[in-house]
Amino acid sequence: MSNGELLTSTADEPSFETATPETVLELDGVAKRYGSETIIPELSLSVRDGEILTLLGPSGCGKTTTLRLIAGLERPNGGSIRLQNGFVAGNETFVPPEERDVGVVFQEFALFPHLTARENVAFGLDGWEPEERDARVEELLELVGLEEHGDHYPDELSGGQQQRVALARSIAPEPDMLLLDEPFSNLDVDLRVEMREEVRRIIKKAGVTAISVTHDQEEALSISDRVAVMNDGVIEQVGTPERVFQQPKSRFVAGFLGHASFLSGQVHGDHVETALGRVLRDDIHGLAQQYDGTEIDLLVRPDDVTAYPADGTEADGQVVYRRYLGPTVLYRVELDDGDVIECMHNHSDRLELDERVAVRVTADHELAWFPAGQRD
Known part of the structure; x- marks a missing residue:
């Protein structure tokens, strides 16, 4: 479970x-x-x-x-x-x-190249009265911000504009x-x-x-x-x-749904003991009393943990991977107990490869968890 x-x-x-x-x-x-x-x-x-x-x-x-x-x-x-x-x-x-x-918008938009944007939008409204059809088309061109491009053909429109025409055409018949x-x-x-x-x-x-x-x-x-x-x-x-x-x-x-690391620990009363220290039970989502004494894995995202340079007994592991992403840097830390944790830092916080670090759980929300060993 x-x-x-x-x-x-x-x-x-x-x-x-x-x-x-x-x-x-x-x-x-x-x-x-x-x-x-x-x-x-x-x-x-x-x-x-x-x-x-x-x-x-x-x-x-x-x-x-x-x-x-x-x-x-x-x-x-x-x-x-x-x-x-x-x-x-x-x-x-x-x-x-x-x-x-049911209206469908396909990957390639599937606009008719020989029809203008206005004519593409009107394509599915053949059974409408002319005045109602024209009003509906103008309403939708305004909705998608293309009221000034109604007479343009698809090859005269940008990719984003073509997508808006395809969307308007699909919702035109309501x-x-x-x-x-x-x-x-x-x-x-x-x-x-x-x-x-x-x-x-x-x-x-x-x-x-x-x-x-x-x-x-x-x-x-x-x-x-x-x-x-x-x-x-x-x-x-x-x-x-x-x-x-x-x-x-x-x-x-x-x-x-994103980077996921799993931090192993054992449940003891009001907390879970991990290689990174204690995590309070109140900070873990839905951890029932029946799990006391059992091994679990806490889900930690890169923004849930922070790594700091450390020496000696203060260190929990070392940096084994670094990826620069512009505003942020993704680090992968191999803990001394074998767990691997990913951390996301501001680009100005620099850690070196192979550097010894201390890692702390700094999440400001409840953590999810899974029974130890569960793989799906």
């Missing part, structure tokens, strides 16, 4: 605590196979009205397949998918993608759900950060429920109301970005 299993799973979305919003999408026991290969063994997930939920995981974990199942681009081999109170897959039902009222497949992967690094904030603003302003897919941890944490971390076709944890980062339910989640 991991520390996450001691949590109450309904308490990890503070933005939804005061009222329970409507569930607009529900996957129940969904499975997908290609021949003899099982991509998704059995997946269940619900998405709430108005939220942005991101499927996060490494390449090949099944997140894009899940998105395609929701869109109707793939048929599940088992389970069911319900969208807005109606089944769209399973129970002897399969609703084709064009009838699901879909029940918006799906974004690696929406920032084709943008350069600086534009990627800018567009995350912009896309979140646009989606929230439009009031659309959205599911995004990415393997980029920073992207998922910054854009999402909730994150679903996937591994080998299984959702390992769903929760707010803060919850999954600070209180991961598995070592996979802990490691995938």
